Each structure stands twice: as C-alpha cells, then as structure tokens.
Amino acid sequence: MNGESNTRLAAETWESLFRAQVTLMRRFEAAGDFSPLPAREYDVLFTLARAPGHRMRLRDLNESMLLSQPSMSRMAERLEHRGLVERCKADDDARGLVVSLTEKGLELQKQVGRQHVRSISRELGKALTDEEMRTLHELTVKLRLGCQASGGRSAP
Template sequence: MPEPGPAPLRLTADAWESLFRAQVAVMRRLRRDPSFQKLALGEYDVLFNLSRCPTGWTRLNELNNHLLISQPSLSRMVERLEAKGLIQRKQAPEDQRGVLLALTETGRELQRDIGAAHVRCIHALLGPVLDEAEMHQLLALTTKIRHSMENK
C-alpha cells in the first residue's frame, strides 16, 4: 500500500481556515470568561508560560518565542506585570544585555487561580463537542503541526 502524499492545495487551505476560525471562536468565548476579569488573556498567557519554566526563570526573548506579540509589546506588558507585582526581572548573569523573568509568589498564585478556572471553562466549551477519542486525535494533530513548525 503506497504512503499517502501531501494533501491537495485546496484541502490544505480549507483545513487551515477551519482550524483558524475554530481557534478564533474559542478565544472569543474565553475572553468573556469571568476568570479574565482579574487579568487580560494575553497577560495570563505570559504568567502561564513563566509557570512552565523548569528553573523558574526564562529569558525575555525565549518567552517571546511562545507568544503571539512583538518584542516591544512584550516589553511593555512585562513592565505592567512587574508594576502589578506579578513578575520579577533581573539581568542575565552571563549576558548583561539579557533579561531574565520569573513569577513572583503573587503572580504564581494568580496564575494558579485563573488557570484552574480557565481549564474548567475550556472543558465546558470543548467537552460537550468532542468525545475522548476526538480529543486525543485533536491533541495528536495539533502537536504534530506545532512540532513541525519548531523544526523549520
């Protein structure tokens, strides 16, 4: 049996459009979730990504690789989050131009609180739509896409 080849151009475009529109629809619903009254979704994304750092600290430019905002926008957001007492920064010891970021204890607590509500909201939105097998399939497909982009 021959290996399947690449998808036709039109199917690829239709699938991308569908994925993008589904993501937009879900994000619009998530923005209305009451858990994001305390912190904007984009600001929460920064806290979430910082919470996943194994050492607790990450470089500003590494954080920027996980977000959909420009470096100048991230720098301004970092200043706002630092002013709110949610993150801290310091110079990278091996590179005086580098900036390291980490959550404060207050930031970690807020991320956990919002995160727990956020997960319940996502489950309420997607749980009734996709069964367990479909969730596994969605996870596998989106992971495959993401990993292929990281290797380019």
C-alpha cells in the same frame, strides 16, 4: 491529490483551526476566564509557570507569544509593577533580561488557570468526544513538532 488540491485543503484546514481557536478564545474571554487579567497577560504567567524555575529570557518568552519585542517588554514591565513577575539582567549576557514569576504571580496564574481549565473542559466537551479530543491533541502536537523540526519558531 494534486498540488492545487493539497494547497486548498491545507488552507481550509488552517482556516478552520484558526477560526475554532478564535471562537473559543472569545467565549473564554466573554465568560471572564482570565479575570482580573487580560488573556495575553495570563498567557505570559501561564508560559512562565510551565518554564523551568518559572523563569525565561525575555527573548524566549517573546518567541512563544504573538507580540512584538517592544510590546512584550512593556507587558513585562506592567506585570512587574503589579508584583506578578520580576525582571533581572541575564547572568550570561548583560543586555539580556530574564523574567521570573513571583509567588503572587504563580498564585494568580493557578487561580485563573483553574477557572480556565473548567471552561475548556465544558466547551470542548460540548463539541467533542474524549476520543476526538485525544485525536485532536495528537494532531496538533504532530503539527507543532513538524513545524519546529523544519526550522519554525516554537511555542511551549
């Protein structure tokens, strides 16, 4: 393949992957998967639930999300007011903040997560065989790790 064909194929592949994700997220949101949270707030709780000790520095949490630093700070503040996370100064940096999932936040994440996983299984199962899901998983992991190895921002 020549460079132009590779570039076009890469663009078409990215567009297809992106549109599939958007289509699925819209279905999940329409089904109320994340209720009583907006999807982005659930994503924060999910990310914290997977982090060691259910806690992350705010800057690291921000890197795993598609939000600006000020937006992430405001979201963490809202989640703290609802008792879902706690914010505290980082031990090693007085300017840094650590965001920790509370028991209430962890329980809500698990509750919402169970519903969301059922929806994911239903939607992917309609379109893909188990073998196709395994292949898609392998390819997306390879893509993510390849981007991380070349110096890109990482997601959990």
